[in-house]
Amino acid sequence: MEHSLSSRQIQRWRVAIYFIFALPGFALASWVSRTPTIRDSLGATTSEMGWIIFGLAVGSIVGLLSASHLIAGRGGRFVMMTGLAVSSAGLGIVALSGVWLTGGIAVFLGLAVFGFGNGICDVAMNVEGTAVERAAQKSLLTGFHAAFSVGNLVGAVAGSAAVGAGLSVLAHLSLAAVVVILCAVYFFRFVPAGTGQERAAESGEPPMTARERMAVWKEPRTILIGIVVLGMAFAEGSANDWLPLVIVDGYHVSPATGSFAFGLFVAAMTICRAAGGMLLDRFGRVAVLRASALSAIAGLLIVIWGQSFTAAAIGVVLWGFGSAFGFPVGLSAAGDDPRGVAARVGAVSTAGYLAFLVGPPILGVIGDSVGLLRALIIVLIGVVVAGLLCHAARPIGAQTDDTNFKA
Structure with a gap:
């Protein structure tokens, strides 16, 4: 269409x-x-x-x-x-x-x-x-x-x-x-009508049944992309819900300083997403996702074990850079195949939102026992796993991932 x-x-x-x-x-x-x-x-x-x-x-x-x-x-x-x-x-x-x-x-x-x-x-x-x-x-x-x-x-x-x-x-x-x-x-x-609508005439194949749409949850590629999104969305969601408190409790600064740290995170993530298209077209999904995971890992390590607020602020910026791409790039990868695109994007979106909605409360429960700074180790593990699975976002049928869109 x-x-x-x-x-x-x-x-x-x-x-x-x-x-x-x-x-x-x-x-x-x-x-x-x-x-x-x-x-x-x-x-x-x-x-x-x-x-x-x-x-x-x-x-x-x-x-x-x-x-x-x-x-x-x-x-x-x-x-x-x-x-x-x-x-x-x-x-x-x-x-x-x-x-x-x-x-x-x-x-x-x-x-x-x-x-x-x-x-x-x-x-x-x-x-x-x-x-x-x-x-x-x-x-x-x-x-x-x-x-x-x-x-x-x-x-x-x-x-x-x-x-x-x-x-x-x-x-x-x-x-x-x-x-x-x-x-x-x-x-x-x-907005043109019919995007994502299952029609036999467009693909030459019969429309997917409800059972086939549910079956995308069993596809290895979709599962791996979902795990990548789950880990990276957990990094984003935990910052959205807990970062000000993490900084205030962990570094003994004022609430205003904690809010400032959260502002740094949001600004870093927004800037990266605004420039994301150029980076993805130049380096490809897999390279960008791996760099994002490394940035988030470095940022979390600095925040968890930093010795001063200044160091933690640098970590927060790296954490924000690293959290910018996982969710949107994962959704883009899930939409590679026009047939069943809504089912796959829906599955990956659900994984991401589960991380947003369920992850932070779990972090709070763990934080009650070990403190919020140490609880971030769970987020760190999730990002490491996501980084190891980034190859799943490679475009379908591509041997390399030099760019997402090729002439």
Whole structure:
């Protein structure tokens, strides 16, 4: 399908996907920025708030597991837009819960709806991203993930401004939901229909059945890519959840300094993802993933056994560089074969999100016994395993991995 598009159509498609990647990041940051206010309005304890937020994880996992079947039947564009609409509805439920005063159950349900929409949209937009890569013959998925980070940053800044201006949760989250819907409707027209949809006419083979789509979980290449993504996503997710506390507790610095260290991590990762397409086209997936793993390993070693905050800050930057590529490059590799692309991207996405959602709590339990710094040894082991398996991301049928896209 993508081969029949003009260069102008491909460019518009590419720009639309950049913005669509940014929208879930914006929506997620909008919710996160209001968690203190929502907690206070509910009168929830930290433990109760943890269970309320678990609704987001439940919805996300259900969405991720459902996405490949929805995409195979209706195509990526339909599922992306449906996901954005559903996640916006979830934000609306969370916003209204403060008016209804129905307690944490309404917030839990709203977050479950929000997570489901984000889950199906996440797989669909990554399927679209791999299709744009094939059409443009360029490595683009790391750039798309950088757009998610930019959306996250914009949402965080907007949320901080809303809190500072005294804007209510209802007004803020409702406005954020409207922004997401309006942007989705605008960019809808630039995305071709049917990406990832299983059609016999396009491939010359019969469409994959539901059983065949589930069978991708047994494919050796998909399993290995999933392990790579699992290890690298664990490195990213553990930093997102624990890095400020790791630095504050491990190096006895102020909370502001801990937040500064987290900012270094996010900045390093975003810069790497923005430059990722150029690096991937020049050196290929396997070389970039191996360099990423080495960078993350070096960074984690410095953070765990560093003797000063200055050394730890250098380690944090290397950790951020190393965490930038695992998730998007793994998804790009999973999308090499157009037949069954939604199923494979969905499987690898699920592995990554399990690391994001389940890994950090496990780290917290271990950290209670040995301290957060030493608990990072588990993350280090995961990155080492991922680094050893990077060869699985080599393009299908390629003997070498000089570049991802060859003329």
